[in-house]
Amino acid sequence: MSHDFAIExxxxxxxxxxxQSAIRAVDGVSFNVGRGEYISIMGPSGSGKTSLFNxxxxxxxxxxxxxxxxxxxxxxxxxxxxxWLRCRKVGYIFQTxxxxxxxxxLENTALPTAFAGLTPNQGxxxxxxxxxSIGLKRRIQHKPAQLSGGEQxxxxxxxxxxxxxxxxxxxxxxxxxDLRTGQDVxxxxxxxxxxxxxxxxxxxxxxxxxxxxxxxxxxRDGKLEREExxxxxxx
Amino acid sequence: MRRQRSFLTFLSIILSIAFFVYxxxxxxxxxxxxxxxxxxQIHQLMISLVSIIVCGVAITxxxxxxxxxxxxxxxxMKCLGALNHHVVLIFLIEGxxxxxxxxxxxxxxxxxxxxxxxxxxxGFEKLSLVPLGExxxxxxxxxxxxLTLSEVGSIYPAYFAARLSPTEALRFEP
Numbered sequence: 001m002s003h004d005f006a007i008e009x010x011x012x013x014x015x016x017x018x019x020q021s022a023i024r025a026v027d028g029v030s031f032n033v034g035r036g037e038y039i040s041i042m043g044p045s046g047s048g049k050t051s052l053f054n055x056x057x058x059x060x061x062x063x064x065x066x067x068x069x070x071x072x073x074x075x076x077x078x079x080x081x082x083x084w085l086r087c088r089k090v091g092y093i094f095q096t097x098x099x100x101x102x103x104x105x106l107e108n109t110a111l112p113t114a115f116a117g118l119t120p121n122q123g124x125x126x127x128x129x130x131x132x133s134i135g136l137k138r139r140i141q142h143k144p145a146q147l148s149g150g151e152q153x154x155x156x157x158x159x160x161x162x163x164x165x166x167x168x169x170x171x172x173x174x175x176x177x178d179l180r181t182g183q184d185v186x187x188x189x190x191x192x193x194x195x196x197x198x199x200x201x202x203x204x205x206x207x208x209x210x211x212x213x214x215x216x217x218x219x220r221d222g223k224l225e226r227e228e229x230x231x232x233x234x235x
Numbered sequence: 236m237r238r239q240r241s242f243l244t245f246l247s248i249i250l251s252i253a254f255f256v257y258x259x260x261x262x263x264x265x266x267x268x269x270x271x272x273x274x275x276q277i278h279q280l281m282i283s284l285v286s287i288i289v290c291g292v293a294i295t296x297x298x299x300x301x302x303x304x305x306x307x308x309x310x311x312m313k314c315l316g317a318l319n320h321h322v323v324l325i326f327l328i329e330g331x332x333x334x335x336x337x338x339x340x341x342x343x344x345x346x347x348x349x350x351x352x353x354x355x356x357x358g359f360e361k362l363s364l365v366p367l368g369e370x371x372x373x374x375x376x377x378x379x380x381x382l383t384l385s386e387v388g389s390i391y392p393a394y395f396a397a398r399l400s401p402t403e404a405l406r407f408e409p
Contacts (some may be wrong), residue, residue: 059314059401080318086401087316098311098405102237115316159315 005068006167006199007033007056012065014051014222025051026062027222035166036197038190040209043219049203050171052219056201057090057169058082070166087115091160091198093189095172097152099144099159105131105151106140109158116163123162130158134188150181157188161198168192170202174209186212237304244297245337248381251290252341253348255283256377260349263369268357287380294333294388298326302392309396310404319397326396330389331382338381342374349373 014026026048033039041049054060055067058074066073069089077085086092091112099108106127113123131140134154144152153173160168170189174182190212193200202209210216210230218225258279265271302309309322350370354362 054402057314083313083316083318086314092314094311094314098307098314100308100311111312112315115312115318115321163316 004034005032006035006037006070007031007201008066008068009052009056010066010068012052012055012062012067014048014055014060015063024222026055028065029219029222029224030065031217031224031227033199033201036193036199038193038200038212038214039202040213040216041201041203041219042205042209042216043225047219048222049219051222053169053171053201053203057092058085083115087112088163089165089167091163091165091168093153093156093160093168093170093173095175097144097149097156097176099152099155101144104141104143105136105147105155105158108144108155109162112159112163127158127162130162131155134158148181149177150184153177153181153185154188157185157192161192161196165198167199167201170200170204172204172206173202174204174206182206183208237301240297240300240304241333244294245333247290247293247297248333248337248385249341249344251286251293252338252377252381253345254286255380256342256345256373257348257352258283259373259376260346260370261352263373264349264353264365265356267365267369268353268361287384290381291384291388294330294385295391298330298389298392299395301329302326302396305396306399306404306407309399310401310407313399313401313404322397323393326389326393327386330385330393334382334385335378337385338378341381342377345377346370346374 009032010030012026012029013024016023016025029048029052041052043049051060055062056069058069058077061075066075068074069085072085074082074085100111103111106124109127109131110120110123113126114120118126128140131137134157136151136154136158139147139151144155147155153176157173160170168189173189174185177185186206186208189200189202192198193212202213210233213230215230216228216233218227262276262279312322350362350365353365
């Protein structure tokens, strides 16, 4: 195992059993992601993107294979250690934003800091700075229902970054947004990747994501079909 | 929907605790003003016990509903690093708040109703003879019962919510 990668996946397999049949959601996928790299995983629905994503993020375990996050084999971690990993090493961005509707933008952003053991004041200070840095200073006391889709996704990005993770996993981050706000979110993720040096992995259908990605991995039927760099596909 | 559900739970706590405290306060008021035990005292206590059991079932049912309508939130929180005890704590705190506020309002209104009914029955001028310490004790018992019921009623749903894996919680569609 090399020690220069943020993520290293080796022959990862995930098989779901439905009655008598076995569905190979991820079938022997291997790839590396360098520190500070921006990777997009593309593929049609049912290609295994989400299953692979869940395993990289420590939400699910593979049936076979290993996944290293910052040199740690996360397939061997117990539930407590995986929660620690999700809290401090990995930030999540969901397609449907998944903000808590009863909390304000500030409280939503500060939520992971409570799980990390920060005091409410420390957490809110950090969340406030994070929201200000992405241009939501005037919206911090608004609840999700009072925010537009783009603003909600920006709050979700602030929440994903508030514990200073080394990796951000974004599952279809522009899937519920219109073209313009989708582009804003892509630009914001690209900026965060460059300025903060965060490794970003997105699962996406959105071709605009290619503009900011260093590499694109194409999945089909649970297998890694091909891999391209941005330079190789630039016209 | 969540507000309506919380409001109904809150209301059931208030009503059952008020009823429980009203019955026990009436016993004290009758004893102090009429100088005798209230008629059917055991019967009244049985009724108040049933009201408490109904209250407990209503709280448990409400907390189970609360868990099922928040599967996605629980999954999100677990993705963000919440441990099982964080999730348990959320539901226990919710149960505590419902029990504390509902129990206080129910305890106060139940004891007040006991005093008013005593006043109507025996004359309001005699109410000064009622030992207020005893009435306060009944109200405090009502608050304690509400807190105990709401915490006990929250334990199973909280434990169930905490054991959910993040992926199964996120997949759940209400």
